[in-house]
Amino acid sequence: MLHLRLIAPAEKTDDVVRLIEGTIGTAHLCVLPGAARDPAGDVVMCDVAREAGETLLGGLRRLGLDTSGSIAVESIDLALSKRAEKAEEEAPGEPADAVLWEELTEATHEESTLSVTYLAFLTLATMIAACGVVLDNSILIVGAMAVGPEFGPLAGISTAAVQRQPRLALRSAIALLVGFVVAMAVTVAFSLFMDAVGLFTKEQLEGERPQTGFVYAPDWFSFVVAVLAGAAGTLSLTSAKSGALVGVAISVTTVPAAANAAVALSYGDTVQTWGSTEQLLLNLFGIVLAGTATLLAQKYFWARQHERLRRRARA
Structure with missing residues (x-):
């Protein structure tokens, strides 16, 4: 109620x-x-x-x-x-199953605002993921995924597309773009520092990484997972089941891919840099595509439900 x-x-x-x-x-x-x-x-x-x-x-x-x-x-x-x-x-x-569009718009508007807190969380998540990819530590990768706040702007773009709100779309896109640029730039500096003190090495990055090598090797499975996670995340927002967002966060490789790209860039490894960037863009696109499709389906479903409700009220 x-x-x-x-x-x-x-x-x-x-x-x-x-x-x-x-x-x-x-x-x-x-x-x-x-x-x-x-x-x-x-x-x-x-x-x-x-x-x-x-x-x-x-x-x-x-x-x-x-x-x-x-x-x-x-x-x-x-x-x-x-x-x-x-x-x-x-x-x-x-x-x-009910969707409150005003509530969803307000929630995504707040989550997609470019703020110091948003930048701090995304930057810290990317730095944690940088440690994970260099050490080939899946636990750190999962932790970084959970910390990253990037799903808010992605949901904002999907909501803006369905509700035809260009201002929300622009705000979300700016938060997403600026957020990742700042996070990756700081992570490059962090990687150079870690290398200078001997905690990161190029050999670690380019060696065998069975736990984290997937972050710079995009394939169709990456896209499929991103689509499924985007749909699940959108459903969790519209149904007020925020607990599901944690599972969504650790299902996609946006933050780890950005981190790997930043570390590889600091070492001049263009192959991993481009591969990680493709992985990042593929995940972002898949989430937005699935989120938009999910909201369109819910909008259609509830339009029919509301029409049935109005008919019952007139009767």
Whole structure:
């Protein structure tokens, strides 16, 4: 269930209440006349099944409540109410399958912002992966994959493509490009330092690496895994199952490939540099492609569900 706290101008309160009452899957409607001060108006609260949330939010936005008042949405972890159970039964579909596009856009907007924290995480992840590829240590590679925050901008690009939001696409692309350029540049300097103190050697990089040699040898399996991970990551975002993102992060070789390219570049090894760069680009493309296709499929599915919901409401 979702909890909505709305601030509505007095002249729009009746329209808001009628919309909530006419939406299948709502419960616990409360109206507090004149309770809001900034902005001034009435406070309207209700709970709605996640499956019906997008329909209700769309109606509230059409009423202009997002500009003349306020719309706040919270997830309810526990609701002990027969009315809530009935509302969820009435709403079509399953809560885990529901997509809240506003929530997804907001989440990807935040995750795709180029910030000091984002750059720090991506740079540290790339440096950890650099240690992993030189030492041929798969544990370090997995750890670097888990630390890397690059899935946020990738999801932002997919969301922007489906929702036709060029600003989000540009913001995500800038975060992705600048992030990897900065992370790889710092990792090159880190590799030179590690070589100077005798902790990295060219022989280690170019020797037999059974655990990490795949990061500079792109093939069709790399693309297939990236596509599968992109679909899984997108589903984890839309269904609010963030725990699955950890599994997605350690399924693709974006950060390890960037790290290997940086270390190889510091030693002048163009073969590994280009191979790792191809691996990186192949993974990025596969994730974006799968994420976009997954969101398009979900959008089509929920458009049909919402149309069915509107027909039931009119009946």
